[in-house]
Amino acid sequence: MTSLELLALSPPGWGGLLLRGLVTSMTIAFGGYILGLAIGICGAFGKLYGGPVTRDLLACYTTIVRAIPELVLIVLLFYAGSDIVNHLLMFFGSPPIDINGLAAGIVVIGVVQGAYSTEVIRGAIKAVNPGQIEAGRAYGMGALLLLRRITLPAMLPFAIPGLSNLWLIATKDTALLAVVGFTELTMATRQAGGATKAYFLFFCTAGGLYLVVTLLSNAVIRVIERRACLGMPDVGHA
Amino acid sequence: MVDCLKKLFLVILMLTVSAGMVYAKPVRIGFSAEPYPPFYAPDASGNWTGWEIDIIKAVCEAANLDYVLAPTAWDGIIPALISRKIDMIMGSMSITEARLKSIDFSDKYYNTPTVVVGAKGLEFDATSEGLKGKIIGVQTATVHQAYASKHFPGAQIKEYQTQDEINQDLISGRIDATQADSLAIEAFLLSDEGKACCEFKGTVAEDLSILGPGVGVGLRKGDDELKARINAAIAAIRANGTYDRITKKYFSFNIYGK
Amino acid sequence: MIAGRKLHRIVLVAIAAGVVAIVATRMRWDWLPDYYGILVAGIWKTLLILFSTVVLGFLCAVPLGLIQVTGPKPLALLCKGFCTVIRGTPLLLQLWLLYYGLGSLFPQIPEIRDSFLWPYLRQAWPYAVVALSMSFAGYEGEVMRGAFAGVPRGELEAARAYGMKPFTVLRRIWLPRALHRALPTLNGEIVLQLKSTPLVATITVIDVYAVISKVRQETYIVYEPMLLLALIYLCLTGILVLIFRYFENKIPAPEV
Numbered sequence: 233m234t235s236l237e238l239l240a241l242s243p244p245g246w247g248g249l250l251l252r253g254l255v256t257s258m259t260i261a262f263g264g265y266i267l268g269l270a271i272g273i274c275g276a277f278g279k280l281y282g283g284p285v286t287r288d289l290l291a292c293y294t295t296i297v298r299a300i301p302e303l304v305l306i307v308l309l310f311y312a313g314s315d316i317v318n319h320l321l322m323f324f325g326s327p328p329i330d331i332n333g334l335a336a337g338i339v340v341i342g343v344v345q346g347a348y349s350t351e352v353i354r355g356a357i358k359a360v361n362p363g364q365i366e367a368g369r370a371y372g373m374g375a376l377l378l379l380r381r382i383t384l385p386a387m388l389p390f391a392i393p394g395l396s397n398l399w400l401i402a403t404k405d406t407a408l409l410a411v412v413g414f415t416e417l418t419m420a421t422r423q424a425g426g427a428t429k430a431y432f433l434f435f436c437t438a439g440g441l442y443l444v445v446t447l448l449s450n451a452v453i454r455v456i457e458r459r460a461c462l463g464m465p466d467v468g469h470a
Numbered sequence: 471m472v473d474c475l476k477k478l479f480l481v482i483l484m485l486t487v488s489a490g491m492v493y494a495k496p497v498r499i500g501f502s503a504e505p506y507p508p509f510y511a512p513d514a515s516g517n518w519t520g521w522e523i524d525i526i527k528a529v530c531e532a533a534n535l536d537y538v539l540a541p542t543a544w545d546g547i548i549p550a551l552i553s554r555k556i557d558m559i560m561g562s563m564s565i566t567e568a569r570l571k572s573i574d575f576s577d578k579y580y581n582t583p584t585v586v587v588g589a590k591g592l593e594f595d596a597t598s599e600g601l602k603g604k605i606i607g608v609q610t611a612t613v614h615q616a617y618a619s620k621h622f623p624g625a626q627i628k629e630y631q632t633q634d635e636i637n638q639d640l641i642s643g644r645i646d647a648t649q650a651d652s653l654a655i656e657a658f659l660l661s662d663e664g665k666a667c668c669e670f671k672g673t674v675a676e677d678l679s680i681l682g683p684g685v686g687v688g689l690r691k692g693d694d695e696l697k698a699r700i701n702a703a704i705a706a707i708r709a710n711g712t713y714d715r716i717t718k719k720y721f722s723f724n725i726y727g728k
Numbered sequence: 729m730i731a732g733r734k735l736h737r738i739v740l741v742a743i744a745a746g747v748v749a750i751v752a753t754r755m756r757w758d759w760l761p762d763y764y765g766i767l768v769a770g771i772w773k774t775l776l777i778l779f780s781t782v783v784l785g786f787l788c789a790v791p792l793g794l795i796q797v798t799g800p801k802p803l804a805l806l807c808k809g810f811c812t813v814i815r816g817t818p819l820l821l822q823l824w825l826l827y828y829g830l831g832s833l834f835p836q837i838p839e840i841r842d843s844f845l846w847p848y849l850r851q852a853w854p855y856a857v858v859a860l861s862m863s864f865a866g867y868e869g870e871v872m873r874g875a876f877a878g879v880p881r882g883e884l885e886a887a888r889a890y891g892m893k894p895f896t897v898l899r900r901i902w903l904p905r906a907l908h909r910a911l912p913t914l915n916g917e918i919v920l921q922l923k924s925t926p927l928v929a930t931i932t933v934i935d936v937y938a939v940i941s942k943v944r945q946e947t948y949i950v951y952e953p954m955l956l957l958a959l960i961y962l963c964l965t966g967i968l969v970l971i972f973r974y975f976e977n978k979i980p981a982p983e984v
Contacts, residue, residue: 246514284736299965300958301923304937308954311546315553315950400815407818411930413503413543415516418821423512425828426505426634429641429663432829439817439825446816545941549950572948605850611945628932629942635828635932642831643841644850667835 235433238424246424246434253420254441256334257406260416263338265402268345269395275350276357290350297347303408309340310412337409337416345402352394356387389461396453403445417441496536497696499526500550500688501561503541504632507657508720509562521720525579526560528712529687533703545610545631548573551688557696559688562651564613566682574689576700579713581684581727584614586671587655588647589640596649596672601625604646607636614649617680641667649674653725684727755952763943770939771960774925777935781857782918785864790903792865793872807869814866820927823859827852827931856928864921871917875910876902911979915972919965936960 239247275294278286297305314336360383368382410419421438425431501522505511510520518539530537542550547563550556551573565575586596586606594600602624608615610629618627628645630636633655636648641663648655652673658664687704689697707713708726717725760767792807799807814822834840840849848854879902887897929938940957944950 249514249516252516285740288737288740296958296962300961301926301937303926304954304957304961307546308958311549311553311950312954314555315549318554404818407820408927410820411543412546413541415503415541418818418824419503421821422824422828423503423505424514425832426638427511427513429638429661429832431638431832432825435821435825435829439813439821442818442821443813443816446812545945548948549944552948553950610942630932631930638828638831642834644831644852663835 235430238428238430238433239437246428249420249424250417250434250437250441253415253417254445257403257416257418258445260334260337260341260406260409261399261402264341264345264406265399267338267342268349268398268402271342271346272349272353275346276353279350279354280357294347294350297344298351302344302405303411305344306340306405306408307412309343310336310409313339333414337406337414340409341402341405344405345398348398348401349395352398353387353391356391356394357383359390360386389457392453392457392460396449396457399449399453400446403442403449407442496538497530497557498540498555499530499537499558499560500540500542500547500556501559502544502547502632504544504634506562506633506654509654521716522560522562524716524719525707525713528707528716529560529579529700529703532706532712533699535699543631548688551690554690557690557693558700562654562685563688564682565684565686566613566616567679568616569688572691574691574693574697575686576689576697577704578684578686578727579704580725582725583652584617584649584674584681585652585655586647586649586674587640587659587668588671589643589667590669592646594647594671596674598622598624600671601647605644607639607645607648609633609636609650613681614651617674617677618649620680621674621677637664640664643667647671653721751955755955756949757952759943759947759949759953763939766934766939766942767936770934770936771964773933774922774935774937774964777853777856777860777925777928777933778918778922781860781864782921784857784861785921786868786914788861788865789868789872792869793874793876793906794898796869796873797876811866811869811873814863815870819859819863819924820930822863823856823927823931826859827855830855852928852932855931856933860921860924860928863924864917868914868917871910871913872906875906878909879905908979912976915969915976918972919968922961922964922968 237245239245239250241247241251275290279290282290364382364386365378368378373381406416407418409416410422413419415423417438421434425434428434501510501518506520508520509522510518512518518541523539526537526539540556542556544561547556547559547561548569551559559573563569565578569575586601588594588604592604594604598621601622604625605628606618606622606625607628607630608618610631615627615629618625625647628639630639633648633650636645636650637658639645640648640658659668659670687700689700713726792811795807796804796811834849840846883901883905884897887901892900925935926937928935929941932938937957940953943953947953
């Protein structure tokens, strides 16, 4: 079969399988990224304004997750995570549930991203002019109002380079789920290559798909950066 | 009084029905997430087809079980069974003493000889002297790896996660030989690339303690009720001709073994 | 009271010590003596791959960054394209593309088998080294580009005013200043490279992750090998960070 036939969208072409894998990858990347952001915001606030115990525990979390390779973390969380959940459920007398692969992938990527985004958001909040926060408090703003009106908008320009980098890392880390047998784009490419022996063609196609995602993401990030950094001095990009 | 009896009857009915439906939740059947023709392989739409997939369907029909296919990475398939991510392993897993320490097996459902297949240009047979100095590829955590480590000490053994990777490296010429199940490697030898690169080198000598009596369904220890149902189903499909009908679709000979 | 302020830390350390004691005594470690030898070999292999790819990758990163700042436009575009592709695709994909993709092309070119390269092309580690080096070069090329572009123009102009030839300017002023600016980032990137090394286990290179996978598959123990693996990587990362911090204290910090 020629290359174009192999890549066709419907069987016997493998293009459809690859695109489905891409959609799965992006779903996991998006879900994991959002979960990571949520964990990051909580973690950053815990580290900045929490008690000493909270700060130490969060420091352990970020240090350990950032020191261990993502592959090892993914394998650990994938196998051990569902095992622990099922043990806990059995301890409380409920029947074991089986965790959807997609959900497990999102949680795993989210936990890993959470450690990194904690550090990025913490750095960004520290870079906000403390005078602005003091002025907000002087006006009598409550904690939540302060967060919503002053802290979050002010820290966004500082956080965007780090957070956009984390998004790109999330899209690429989904490939590691192939090692635990989860069928996302990289695994689908391996399966297609294995069935047809046209490895080079399929891996180049998958590379092209990832590249398209990256370039699109870069364009979107540039737009967001311009909007968020209105009026700020140019930081000078690397 | 009649109301009370009706309620009691309903409760007893529900108990009997639920006892029969212990696995009302579909059983998750695990197998390796790699193409392993002719036993199981994905096609372009992502569906899994093959002899083993058909046997799974037949066994579950005979045992009255709802099932769902759960492709799992081979290196995590036994931990997945133990931690209840899957309920059964039907991925051409051989019954061996080492595995029996951690999990239970049903009766065997096929048993085929183990062979060595190698590069066309080289002359050697499936013995220790023949393989001395050659690079032989085997799948990790399989009977073939255990056998090769014990019986071919002079060979350089390369371990792979899947047989598919081994076949690919045979085609590229990175390894000289592989030891694998005769039917799985037959499918490879029938393909264009397999025909061009490799040929059959010989059947390996018997070693029941390592190679085991055959392939069985992997089950959790203590899951005796499911084991009894599966054994009964396997016996049933062998008795009523379903097994032979499915086997004829893929092979021209009996693969059940002695 | 000092004890009062640091009480939480003492409690935390005590809890951690308790957890370690439980893990060390109640969990299954009987497999360690059998696999100790190959475990050490695996750690050594990991470190070897780390340092060789860092060195090779950095040697490629310097020209990649330099050409993007100075060089002729088409070459600069080529380098930028290389860095974009490397940074835009997952490392696992690049690794498998090299190993399986190129590997599937070999049978179609019979001359390769007779060449002197064949014994190396047969094995897995050359592909691992090339893929990881290319990856490091792609990311560091970007870093070095920023470093070269960030060296103050005044210093380069002063060097030219002294009559130095362009290559001498590069050797005596531009390169050292750029390296100095990039050093803190490079330290972090080397730690990141350590975290990329486990991927080579997927192409049959036996690093420490592959050894632990082997232990998991042969003994069916789920947690203990992975916990030991996590501990090994924690220690390796910690040692690397300590070494870099020691050297950073010796070298004066760059003025931005």
